[in-house]
Amino acid sequence: MSSTPTENTANDSVLTEHAYDGIEEFDNPLPGWWKWLFIACIAFCPPYFLYYHGGTPGRSIEEIYSQALAANTRLQFAEIGELQPDEATLVSFMEKDNWLRVGKIVFQTHCVSCHGREGEGKVGPNLTDESYKNVKKIEDIASVINNGAAAGAMPQWSNRLHPNEVVLVAAYVASMRGEMLEGPRGAEGKEIPPWPEAVEAPESESESDSASE
Numbered sequence: 159m160s161s162t163p164t165e166n167t168a169n170d171s172v173l174t175e176h177a178y179d180g181i182e183e184f185d186n187p188l189p190g191w192w193k194w195l196f197i198a199c200i201a202f203c204p205p206y207f208l209y210y211h212g213g214t215p216g217r218s219i220e221e222i223y224s225q226a227l228a229a230n231t232r233l234q235f236a237e238i239g240e241l242q243p244d245e246a247t248l249v250s251f252m253e254k255d256n257w258l259r260v261g262k263i264v265f266q267t268h269c270v271s272c273h274g275r276e277g278e279g280k281v282g283p284n285l286t287d288e289s290y291k292n293v294k295k296i297e298d299i300a301s302v303i304n305n306g307a308a309a310g311a312m313p314q315w316s317n318r319l320h321p322n323e324v325v326l327v328a329a330y331v332a333s334m335r336g337e338m339l340e341g342p343r344g345a346e347g348k349e350i351p352p353w354p355e356a357v358e359a360p361e362s363e364s365e366s367d368s369a370s371e
């Protein structure tokens with residue numbers, strides 16, 4: 159048991175002071191570069207976590223992806239031409255999921271700071287309930303977005319968004335109605351009649367419509 163520790167030091171390794179039941183330990187430190195890499199990895203973690211997972215809108219991988227997707231969809235604006243912020247257009251775009259996604263990204267980029275992540279309200283009113291302050295008809299949503307309201311408390315967007323973005327975000331806002339999310343502000347304004355139904359079925363659905371006749 160009490161054999162001489164010097165036998166272990168054959169290859170000029172230095173022994174540490176540790177000994178437990180006669181088992182001793184060589185002093186072989188990790189290489190410096192390895193240790194610094196390890197420390198650097200640990201130091202990298204908190205800023206990375208705070209940046210990407212701290213809840214700031216628009217930074218998660220998922221959101222970056224949908225922004226890229228929306229940017230790509232915007233390239234297709236040529237395909238839909240310049241949209242008019244009228245009832246028929248808004249109602250029909252409420253049905254088009256790929257375009258609503260563009261509206262959603264516009265909303266998440268510019269509107270969540272005042273209207274909440276899901277439209278539940280913050281500084282601005284809850285957009286998911288049945289009550290509105292400045293909106294009586296669906297096209298009023300687009301005009302509030304274009305022109306602002308309450309002397310700029312709701313900013314004017316006509317000079318900052320593409321007209322199609324205004325229509326698409328308005329359709330997205332209209333589509334939030336009825337989700338009835340709990341917000342900090344409660345219902346504001348008056349209850350208004352439901353949005354009109356889409357008049358013409360979109361082309362892609364006409365087949366299933368005629369099949370039922």
Ligand code: HEC
Pocket residue numbers: 264265268269270271272273281282283289290291292293299302303307308311312313315327328331346347
């Ligand atoms: C700086 C804060 C702020 C931002 C950013 C903002 N809003 Fe508003 N919004 C308001 C306020 C405040 C009101 C309520 C105005 C009032 O009291 O009449 C409002 C009202 C509205 C209304 C009418 C709601 C109602 O009940 O009449 C709509 C629709 C709306 N905002 C959509 C948007 C959209 C879409 C965006 C992003 C493009 C946006 N807002 C960005 C503050 C904001």
